[in-house]
Amino acid sequence: MLPKVLAGCLIGAFVTLLLPRELVARWVGHESGFTGLLIAAFFGFLLPGGPITIYPVAGAFLVMGADAGAVVAFIVSWTLIGYTRALVWELPFFGSDFVIWRIVAALPLPIVAGLLARAAVRAGFEYREGAQ
């Protein structure tokens, strides 16, 4: 169990250092369509760190023109299928079989959430008031 936790910590530290965040933000703009949701969900999975890293990045995505659907997919993905969280926190309590099963059950959810958010925006939900 502990070697996995140590590996999770090291992966998190290296990815934070190696991944250029500006590039991430460019890929999930509001014209990005379904692919943008997939990319956002993938980065949510990939990007390590706790809430203190994730929400500022999500906020930056918004400012740089990412749409609400992509940002929602990103946050939900980080929350439910992010590997650092699962490795560091969940694995010691539940064991690998349960964690893998839970993550498989959660795989479609970031996309579902992103699509729901886009539908709400199309139906007239204004979310940019506060941002501008």
Added chain:
Amino acid sequence: MTLAINVLLWLVVGTLALIAAMRGRVLLNEGSRAGVMEFILLLPRIGIGVVGSGFVAEALPNEWIAPWLGPESGFFGVLIATLGGALTPGGPVVGFSIGAAALKSGAGAPQVIAYSTAWALYAIHRLIIWEVPMMPARVVLLRAAVSLPLPFMAAAIAMLLGRP
């Protein structure tokens, strides 16, 4: 299974360390130090959590868990678990140790999945402490609203998949 995961993880660590090393010795040192420091800081918390979850399991009212949240509790159990998750305050140690303890005390796996999914997505304290200060409030509202059905979906998919 555990061995395979360990090998895979350390391969990833090795690859990342190699990439970092190719960009410079400083980056490799910085990454290794940050990762090991985080691990050391986490150790006592994980220890407390794992030992504590045993105590939580003893403290939880066992005679209620099986009938209300057991594998036979179905959708109603998922609903109660989701509400419980939304109302559980505290960090990962608290959320996951309660989930693990409930599982040991006879809760059904889909119900525990609903609990930890709800807790991860919209535990009220997290919205207030983390999300609202860092993002526009209406985006937080939108994110929380579209997240409402997700614990039910996770539990449903888990039921369809069946236990591993």
